[in-house]
């Protein structure tokens with residue numbers, strides 16, 4: 001039986017472990033804390049699911065496949081892990097990122113509709129869109145209950161036979177060779193045919209990977225009942241680097257920024273939000289949803305991005321059989337079920353990973369993120 005060690009039980013590692021176990025691999029999943037622990041990026045209360053990726057077809061296809069994965073996972077566990085509330089894109093210019101997205105979605109037969117800014121009032125109470133060129137409506141997008149989905153996925157992996165080992169893993173050099181041969185966890189040495197390091201923001205501590213880790217504050221505001229998701233869709237203002245969704249599970253309406261924060265250390269960093277972030281979220285609410293300008297912050301979380309320069313992920317073999325899986329760049333959660341299938345094919349040797357995921361020098365670009373340059 002083929003064996004594999006996956007290090008990191010965030011949504012990427014857990015989804016991969018589950019998929020590997022279900023396709024006949026003997027899997028060990030190593031996690032230094034618990035699946036769904038608050039430091040991991042996957043433990044955000046919610047994450048957006050969208051197919052729009054500007055002109056990028058590859059990611060649009062993968063997100064569309066992943067949507068199926070989330071629906072199947074929800075059905076399988078009898079829990080609504082994915083709320084298909086739809087997503088509204090607020091387009092500031094007629095021919096920018098959103099129109100490129102619309103072209104790709106239409107080419108791929110992924111449902112979308114171009115709407116007039118005035119139509120926004122049908123979706124959001126007291127919507128102000130007089131500065132916008134158009135709206136792009138993605139009805140099959142939505143919101144994932146992220147932390148819960150991560151815990152559920154890790155639980156399913158264990159139920160499928162994955163051995164979960166609790167501890168901090170360290171790469172081990174082989175006997176007298178420059179190759180990495182295994183994983184050390186406390187006093188235990190683990191070896192397998194393949195090792196996948198899916199360590200999120202911890203990856204640069206272990207390997208020389210082109211990653212910047214930044215502090216990201218997430219804010220949820222107390223809102224009246226009419227702002228509840230799925231009635232209220234998710235929304236993204238790409239040019240303003242602002243995004244959010246209605247109230248899910250009583251934690252308030254999410255309204256937050258995609259602008260990268262200060263460099264951050266995920267294990268020991270203080271997890272308190274910055275006042276400046278609250279002020280800028282409130283300024284955005286005042287502009288777009290004026291009735292919410294005085295809404296108090298109800299709930300906040302500090303998380304971290306693991307950013308590559310071009311927001312493309314890392315799927316790279318660093319030594320025979322040893323793979324890095326990371327650099328999610330703040331847009332990886334939604335893809336997890338489909339990405340797991342893709343990586344299993346890579347580990348099985350069925351396909352080579354796309355060259356875009358390599359450890360080559362990368363050019364600065366944020367085209368795949370939910371925000372443009374403006375910040």
Ligand SMILES: Cc1cc2nc3c(=O)[nH]c(=O)nc-3n(C[C@H](O)[C@H](O)[C@H](O)COP(=O)(O)OP(=O)(O)OC[C@H]3O[C@@H](n4cnc5c(N)ncnc54)[C@H](O)[C@@H]3O)c2cc1C
Nearest residue numbers: 008010011012032041042048169200202303328332333334
């Ligand atoms: C504020 C914010 C908003 C986001 N919004 C979205 C969104 O709307 N849509 C979307 O698709 N994505 C979004 N993302 C990105 C998404 O959250 C990430 O892509 C995803 O969670 C990455 O999962 P991961 O498994 O790679 O990393 P993580 O969830 O961070 O998991 C890594 C795990 O590895 C473990 N680990 C690390 N090192 C070791 C070691 N040496 N030994 C053992 N265990 C180890 C850690 O403890 C951790 O549990 C957002 C991210 C942030 C921060």
